[in-house]
Amino acid sequence: MQTCSQCQTTCSDEAILCPTCQAELSTYSVHAQALKKLQANPRVxxxxxxxxxDACPVCREAQGVYPKDAVPSLPVPGCSHANGCHCSYEPILSEIYP
Ligand SMILES: [Zn+2]
Ligand SMILES: [Zn+2]
Known part of the structure; x- marks a missing residue:
């Protein structure tokens, strides 16, 4: 499942462009925007x-921690889940010492 960050339309995992506003989902999906924000955050x-x-085997394989500049894109390519990929990005934050 992908969601367009521009118009909130839900699109299939295979969609390249948002069917509503034609935004390029590789850049404008909610996942892509979230990743960009995390990459820009120095604490991450x-x-x-x-x-x-209930993730499919392909997604289970993709699960894990990645360096900020080598994060795979979501939805996971080849995801075989019936309702689409449900993976998400989570930040690993640097510890703040007082
Ligand atoms: Zn859109
Ligand atoms: Zn999957």
Whole structure:
């Protein structure tokens, strides 16, 4: 499942462009925008791909912690889940010492 960050339309995992506003989902999906924000945040040291409990084997494989500049895009390519990929990005934050 992808969601367009421009018009909130839900699109299939295979969609390249938002069917409503034609935004390029590789840049304007909610996932892509979230990733960009995390990458721009200096407190975020790494990014984790979190999968849902019923994730397909491909997504389970993608689960894990990635360096900020080498994070795979979501939805996970090749996801075979019936309702689409439900993976999400989670930040790994640097510890703040007082
Ligand atoms: Zn859109
Ligand atoms: Zn999947």
């Amino acid at each position: 040291t790494a990014i984790r791909i979190a999968v849902s409990y």
